[in-house]
Amino acid sequence: MTAAAWSAWPAPAKLNLFLHITGRRADGYHELQTVFRLLDWGDTVHLRPRADGRIVRHGDDLAAVPEASDLSLRAAENLKKSFNVSEGADIRVEKRVPAGGGFGGGSSDAATVLMALDVLWGLQAGTGALAAIGAGLGADVPVFVHGHNAWAEGVGERLVPVELPPAWYLIADPGVHVATATLFQTPELTRDAPPATIVDFASGAPLGNVFEPVLRRLEPAIEATFQALSRAGTPRLTGTGSGCFVEFAAREPAEDALARLPQGLRARVVAGVSRSPLLDALAARSPQGRRQVAQGTGF
Template identity: 70%
Template sequence: MTPVPDDAGGWSWWPAPAKLNLFLNITGRRSDGYHTLQTVFRLLDWGDRIGLRLRADGQVCRQGASLAGVAEADDLAVRAARLLKSSANIGHGVDIIVEKSIPAGGGFGGGSSDAATVLVVLNRLWKVGLDEDGLAALGLRLGADVPVFVRGHNAWAEGVGEQLQPVVLAPAWYVVADPGVHVPTPALFADPDLTRDSPMAKIEDFASGSLAGNAFEPVLRRREPAVEAVLVALSRIGTARLTGSGSGCFVEFPSQAAAAEAKAGLPKELRAWVAAGVARSPLLEALERN
């Protein structure tokens, strides 16, 4: 997932990595209606690619194939560019191409990661000069998951997901699967069976292995037969888990070979792949090389 400059076309290409939630508890509800949670974000070596080409006319335009069901004005990558442009009073514009690999609605953070990559890279290309905290604050205006992608490190998260504390995670590989269904997050939060009052945990609880569940899993298993079927299939190769508030599922392995062998034993019709957990975002690595 390294950027590929295209001097002839003026494009540069940048990674927008996916994430997993290694556990997710909902601990309460704020007065503004948002729920508070605790989770651990794990960044992966797999994700989308963002193409950027500067424009002199000040326009922010999405190019390439349209994203299914997402209008340009609603595209988080476009919104991120327009937010940075307006906040910093930048006269330049940009063309944006989003090459999707991360399935929408899977809980892998695709839209949030796309937005973070646009913010971080345009901050450099437009010479805006915001620091990490400033970019993370802008990202939070776009979505609760955007700051972790801006900062680019695995993290223990609290609040609505924006209170981040870096954590060191052991090397791991994952068999990741997409059931292909998308349930709107507000519908899940409104489900009467959702557990919203989990007790506050500590990082030490996660390190001991006592935290591994996801508050949305029982709700999704009941609402979506496809999610239930994928979790059952994955449970034959290891401990199957749900990520985020989406339908994506995964199993963790200590080595790439073990993950690949396990994936080979899954039904051929199951959309699954192997991804590595990383200690640092591929985006940060790409920025340092360019």
């Protein structure tokens, strides 16, 4: 039998255009509000079905991510278990999105594994079922499964699609990582922000990221990155990571600002998108992929 061929699938990064904590639930989780913006930049997930039922990850630096923490591996295993799949898969992630930056790289990789294996294994599970499996892996996974920009509440699982204008982003990675659990335990973290509305966001109200002052105090590299980006515009923090960004209405001023940044700062210009490139890849792959995209991307 001829071995199955590898296929390549996009896993786009995201930005949190703001992030609030509005309270704490009885189960200990925090109530959040945010807007997810998908980007035209991200990782590439390579997949190959296996007949022996094993899920095997490949790559040059697997030791950097323990198997128990590898969301792509867990996504494949959970999908296989949920639908009693006899096949397996080889997984190799071509990483571009830095870990700990708040750009959603690991969550997006997991979502791509779920969506692509659904097609490669011929499951026709449906977007809702795949998003539910994704929610068990991480709060950011469902938005990548649905593949559209979204207003999010709860722990990130309650999603409403939003239309966002074209925008370009100068993003920077300070190269540091503070554990999310540590951030949530910080005494000065604001945990009772007044709830915002989609109208507030659309009107341009300065909603901000509740983790920004905490991270700027804890990590000098983040503060230095904010200072460098402030020459180009108003810098913001994405998610609970160290990644920073400035928004522009056009590409040219973003590129000009990038050229003026200090040497050595890891930065790039990326575009916001209204639809995940993964959806286009799925639709191009097969009639099943087109059905999958058509049936469930409206949340």
